[in-house]
Amino acid sequence: MAKEAKSGGGFLETVKTIVYALLIAGVFRTLFYQPFWIPSGSMKDTLLIGDFLFVNKMAYGYSYASCPSVKIPSIGINIDATHLCGWLDGDNTRILGGEPERGDIAVFRHPVTGGDFIKRIVGLPGETIQMKGGVLHINGEPVQLQLDGTFEETAGPQGPQRLRPRCANGPVGTGALCIKEKFVETLPGGHAHSILNITMQGSDNTPVYTVPEGHYFMMGDNRDNSSDSRVPNIAGGVGFVPYENLLGRASRVMFSSAGRSMLFFWTWRGDRFFEKIE
Template sequence: MATTTEKKSGGILETIKTIVYALLIAGIFRSLFFQPFWIPSGSMKDTLLIGDFLFVNKMSYGYSYASCPSIKIPRFGINIDATDFCGWADGDNTRLFGSEPERGDVVVFRHPITGGDFIKRLVGLPGDKIQVRNGVLIINGTPVEVQPDGKFVEVAEPQGPQRLSPRCENSPVGTGGTCEKSKFVETLPNGVSHSILNIENRNSADNTALYVVPEKHYFFMGDNRDNSSDSRVPSIVGGVGFVPYENLIGRADRVMFSSAGRSMLFFWTWRSDRYFKAIQ
């Protein structure tokens, strides 16, 4: 007959085993199927807002080393990168069960140098010639169709956990004032239409050099065109540059819910109009 001490030790062991199994199952699910992603910045406004919570479909493009999870919790000193799990698969720019992304997809990918997760819109495919002139995207020598669509309006106040203040076309705007950006509908060559925002046409990202996208690489841009670090600037000088095929993590299809507060746990700040909102 088991003693009380043996029962307690057995119960603790079973609890530990249950936790380990749960973590393994969660890790496998996160690696193979869906990865949670919380939008930290305004680079994809108004398609995605700071505080949007979504799941990234990892089955969309197959699997590579980037499909393995990264676990970063600075508060507890945890910094486990995908390469720590799957570094053996890094470097050949291939994918298992791979399929090609489509122009216009909203994609989460690993930054080619820092390894951080980014989310942007895919506008350039391998072999494409990409340039931006006066804020207009030009693909293979043809400007994309752009139609005015009014104004995007938000409150000029700190947003999200990083307390980022939005940039405004009608600056200067005091805290609590109305922040405006010009809104357009951009239609890509394959017929995909989506919203983009404009603040000014004076910065270098509005007038770029001509880029030729290498084989098995992609060119990404944020929908908030004047507030996005993307492929218009090479990765070696602080941008994103061309993104290798193997760095794609998955496609973002739908916002699950959205928090306008400092934490997604502040349910009273959730935006009622963004539950299960399709990403276009």
């Protein structure tokens, strides 16, 4: 009998330990840092498909979007941030709010779908944004661009979604060299970062957008391969991003996998451990 009681007690202790660990992990993920794995190439070459990073959730304070979402369709789990923290939604404010800066790479919730996106903040509330001939204009003035050679990668399926890169040197076969033009873009205020160009397309010439108060204009660094604020969210793009939809700021890549899974350690990129994000 005593042995059975001890066995039952050991099982309960194990369950309690797991529950406590999950609670601690949930609090840590909600208040401090959220893991994020780069699924697409919209932020190349700053961020590559397979980069694993932590998002600093303290940078901008907290809103409903700070609560975690857990979605595992295969077993029917669909817990959205609004289910847990919906009472904070709707007023576009934050608790302990911090102001995002131009040039920040931010993770945010899509205003319509609720999915997590990562882009660079280029437009602040009240500013006008326009693309003219592939050059970003802020408040009517072009940003500074400097040619910085090319970005080269091997053509072929990348990441778990097996996405193929687009190339400035035309469609190339698997295993061939895929080339994009590379520039250093300097934003007002002095923040400089790399952007890529593939071709001239519709998103390189846009209307003038006026960023509403309490919203931000987001763009991918891989300019010709990014769904961002240049397309309204009702048309499948991102549109203007409300302040309350920001999750946090990304500042450093922890490690990076060139394979189909971040668990495939033999595919980890040796030059991207703890890489600072510009």
